[in-house]
Amino acid sequence: MAHISHSRRLRKTPFTPGVEAAGVKAYTVYNRMLLPTVFEDVEFDYHHLKSHVQVWDVSVERQVELNGPDASRLMQMLTPRDLRKMQSDQCYYVPIVDDKGKMLNDPVAIKLCDTRWWISIADSDLLFWVKGLAIGAGLNVEVFEPDVSPLAVQGPKSDALMERVFGSDVHDIRFFRHKRLAFADTSFIVARSGYSKQGGYEIYVEDGRYGMAIWDALFNAGEDLNVRAGCPNLIERIEGGLLSYGNDMTMENTPLECGLGKFCKHAEGLDHIGQEALTLEAAQAPERQIRAISIQGSAVSPARTAWPLQVDGETVGSVSSAAWSPDFNTNVAIGMVRMSHSNEGTELTVETPDGPRLATVHENFWI
Amino acid sequence: MAHISHSRRLRKTPFTPGVEAAGVKAYTVYNRMLLPTVFEDVEFDYHHLKSHVQVWDVSVERQVELNGPDASRLMQMLTPRDLRKMQSDQCYYVPIVDDKGKMLNDPVAIKLCDTRWWISIADSDLLFWVKGLAIGAGLNVEVFEPDVSPLAVQGPKSDALMERVFGSDVHDIRFFRHKRLAFADTSFIVARSGYSKQGGYEIYVEDGRYGMAIWDALFNAGEDLNVRAGCPNLIERIEGGLLSYGNDMTMENTPLECGLGKFCKHAEGLDHIGQEALTLEAAQAPERQIRAISIQGSAVSPARTAWPLQVDGETVGSVSSAAWSPDFNTNVAIGMVRMSHSNEGTELTVETPDGPRLATVHENFWI
Numbered sequence: 001m002a003h004i005s006h007s008r009r010l011r012k013t014p015f016t017p018g019v020e021a022a023g024v025k026a027y028t029v030y031n032r033m034l035l036p037t038v039f040e041d042v043e044f045d046y047h048h049l050k051s052h053v054q055v056w057d058v059s060v061e062r063q064v065e066l067n068g069p070d071a072s073r074l075m076q077m078l079t080p081r082d083l084r085k086m087q088s089d090q091c092y093y094v095p096i097v098d099d100k101g102k103m104l105n106d107p108v109a110i111k112l113c114d115t116r117w118w119i120s121i122a123d124s125d126l127l128f129w130v131k132g133l134a135i136g137a138g139l140n141v142e143v144f145e146p147d148v149s150p151l152a153v154q155g156p157k158s159d160a161l162m163e164r165v166f167g168s169d170v171h172d173i174r175f176f177r178h179k180r181l182a183f184a185d186t187s188f189i190v191a192r193s194g195y196s197k198q199g200g201y202e203i204y205v206e207d208g209r210y211g212m213a214i215w216d217a218l219f220n221a222g223e224d225l226n227v228r229a230g231c232p233n234l235i236e237r238i239e240g241g242l243l244s245y246g247n248d249m250t251m252e253n254t255p256l257e258c259g260l261g262k263f264c265k266h267a268e269g270l271d272h273i274g275q276e277a278l279t280l281e282a283a284q285a286p287e288r289q290i291r292a293i294s295i296q297g298s299a300v301s302p303a304r305t306a307w308p309l310q311v312d313g314e315t316v317g318s319v320s321s322a323a324w325s326p327d328f329n330t331n332v333a334i335g336m337v338r339m340s341h342s343n344e345g346t347e348l349t350v351e352t353p354d355g356p357r358l359a360t361v362h363e364n365f366w367i
Numbered sequence: 368m369a370h371i372s373h374s375r376r377l378r379k380t381p382f383t384p385g386v387e388a389a390g391v392k393a394y395t396v397y398n399r400m401l402l403p404t405v406f407e408d409v410e411f412d413y414h415h416l417k418s419h420v421q422v423w424d425v426s427v428e429r430q431v432e433l434n435g436p437d438a439s440r441l442m443q444m445l446t447p448r449d450l451r452k453m454q455s456d457q458c459y460y461v462p463i464v465d466d467k468g469k470m471l472n473d474p475v476a477i478k479l480c481d482t483r484w485w486i487s488i489a490d491s492d493l494l495f496w497v498k499g500l501a502i503g504a505g506l507n508v509e510v511f512e513p514d515v516s517p518l519a520v521q522g523p524k525s526d527a528l529m530e531r532v533f534g535s536d537v538h539d540i541r542f543f544r545h546k547r548l549a550f551a552d553t554s555f556i557v558a559r560s561g562y563s564k565q566g567g568y569e570i571y572v573e574d575g576r577y578g579m580a581i582w583d584a585l586f587n588a589g590e591d592l593n594v595r596a597g598c599p600n601l602i603e604r605i606e607g608g609l610l611s612y613g614n615d616m617t618m619e620n621t622p623l624e625c626g627l628g629k630f631c632k633h634a635e636g637l638d639h640i641g642q643e644a645l646t647l648e649a650a651q652a653p654e655r656q657i658r659a660i661s662i663q664g665s666a667v668s669p670a671r672t673a674w675p676l677q678v679d680g681e682t683v684g685s686v687s688s689a690a691w692s693p694d695f696n697t698n699v700a701i702g703m704v705r706m707s708h709s710n711e712g713t714e715l716t717v718e719t720p721d722g723p724r725l726a727t728v729h730e731n732f733w734i
Contacts, residue, residue: 001370001371002370002371002391002392002393002394003368003369003370003371003392003393003394003405004368004369004370004371004393004394004395004396005393005394005395005404005405005669006669006671007395007611007613007614007669007670007671007688008613008614008670008671008672008673008687008688009395009397009490009611009612009613009614010395010396012671012672024369025369025370026369026370026371026372027369027370027371027372028371028372028374028376028377028396029371029377029395029396029399030376032396032490032491032613037372038370038372098498098502099502104495123376123399124399124492124495125491125492125495125496126495128471128491128492128493128495128496128499129492129495129496129498129499130499131465131496131499132495132496132497132498132499132500132502132503133499133500133502133503134503135465135466135499135500135503135640136499136500136501136502136503136504136505137503137504138503145618244374244376245376246374246375246376246399247374247375247376251512273502302372302373302374303374303375304373304374304375304379305375305379306375320375321374321375
């Protein structure tokens with residue numbers, strides 16, 4: 001297993017001192033920033049996440065701020081999802097597509113007010129796309145990366161831990177809503193959201209100088225809750241069907257292929273990039289579809305490339321993420337398959353680096 | 368030292384099988400793709416690069432293709448460098464700036480013809496910026512990432528090795544010019560260029576399926592030249608003053624601060640993004656400047672953050688890259704300092720993670 005070479009270019013985060021003191025064992029790089037992937041080991045981290053509460057350094061979810069009179073107009077240009085009824089305390093998962101309807105990112109948009117938005121991004125320089133569009137189209141809006149680093153609190157005991165640090169106001173935050181809550185001599189936007197199915201919050205830490213203060217406050221308050229440093233967990237996110245941009249979908253895919261059709265419904269009067277391409281695709285139905293896939297046999301290694309899914313030697317799809325699930329006693333995976341092979345129970349062969357395995361298509365993830 | 372977690376998102380390259388068979392020990396991630404950083408060790412790799420010939424997987428220099436009637440117009444919008452006299456076999460180093468004159472990337476532009484360009488990018492999703500601008504401004508040009516992966520051949524014996532694989536035509540290629548040369552049943556654009564000061568070429572391998580064929584051809588032809596797998600070398604690139612986007616300059620910097628003023632000369636009739644901001648800055652002179660810095664004492668560790676440069680407790684700059692140079696018997700570094708402290712011989716204190724060290728500013732790198 002190769003090491004990672006550190007440099008300024010692979011940015012540290014405001015929480016890196018805490019992450020390294022907690023004994024991080026491996027990193028990935030996400031938006032040119034360090035994202036922890038393993039603390040104890042992936043299975044230990046998984047069981048702990050499902051039983052207790054974890055604090056995750058997800059600073060890599062960099063924010064793109066849209067600020068100015070044309071902010072809402074630009075935000076709607078970016079996505080097929082209808083934002084017109086969105087309120088100033090809401091978060092929306094928004095597919096971002098190009099002029100051909102291909103996925104550029106799948107972020108969460110946070111509406112702060114009509115003239116100010118944050119986009120909490122997946123792994124691509126969405127800042128460049130949004131700035132390029134704004135300048136090319138001559139819009140009156142500033143587009144930049146603010147000093148905001150999300151810290152996630154995830155797991156069944158996250159409500160208890162958050163109440164101890166932010167007070168009982170946290171309970172009033174509904175799913176995918178946010179509220180500004182006091183901390184020390186400042187305040188942070190806190191949303192009920194996060195990249196797990198175990199429940200929890202994301203704290204949008206403004207001003208990196210507060211990073212270790214909020215990190216330490218959470219650990220000090222949560223000792224008897226068995227709080228640990230954690231990170232998005234490969235097994236848990238596959239079980240829950242949480243897609244990863246760059247892994248399970250790329251610029252080669254449309255939102256309809258990714259099961260995101262519900263965010264792309266045609267609405268009268270909406271004007272966004274890629275509208276024509278998506279309308280055409282919706283009329284014809286997409287060629288392929290994201291599916292849950294189970295893989296028989298012993299634990300597979302993580303997928304470093306897309307593994308071909310075949311039937312009678314013909315490739316009909318691929319697996320993009322895979323892991324052994326202790327709770328479901330099978331390898332769980334995410335893949336994309338031709339519509340003709342997407343029904344529940346379809347049996348295929350997956351070509352893993354260790355040889356072919358039997359794979360079964362499922363219409364639902366393990367939730 | 369933490370490991371790197373592999374996934375499909377951190378893309379392998381057409382040469383990864385060769386790189387891993389050669390025993391790569393560490394990777395960085397660059398443009399969401401794996402870039403080797405160490406084979407034997409950084410010092411061994413350095414001495415070998417300066418004495419023999421190395422083959423480098425620099426697929427991470429992804430290409431952005433501009434193709435269509437407005438390609439040349441769009442290319443000129445992107446950069447302050449005057450491209451009007453550029454010929455169809457030339458490569459130009461081009462600063463790319465935003466509307467505020469801040470650096471977004473420092474790629475090499477390769478002109479294939481008036482309606483077709485490649486931009487061989489540093490570490491940021493320039494594709495998103497260029498596509499966004501083109502769509503925002505309604506230009507008639509396709510912008511995409513083609514299946515092209517550069518393979519560099521670097522070192523004093525690179526001419527000899529390249530002649531054996533491509534014939535004596537390679538000698539006719541002048542510095543920063545390119546030529547299409549035959550290989551097997553195809554042909555590749557070959558340029559005299561590369562991210563070292565040891566001389567060499569970059570082969571723009573079109574169609575990843577040829578990756579291992581050209582890799583193997585170079586190794587088979589170069590056995591008696593002591594050819595080895597290599598990679599951009601931290602020590603050698605600092606000695607040579609080769610800047611790294613994300614390390615030595617970021618979106619916080621202007622090209623004038625980075626010593627790239629010669630590519631930003633005002634020219635009548637030129638129309639590019641950031642023109643107004645750069646003209647204003649040129650009239651006032653930039654506030655700070657990239658400089659070579661030597662650091663006294665034993666070998667420093669690689670810089671994971673910018674290390675403050677101070678005088679009498681006041682910060683007047685920072686060091687962004689540093690390494691021990693065996694050939695110059697000192698720590699060599701790249702930093703940015705206030706103009707008031709940029710003269711040859713200025714003595715400063717650098718705050719390294721291991722404590723303060725004496726640092727000296729130099730007007731020239733170690734070449």
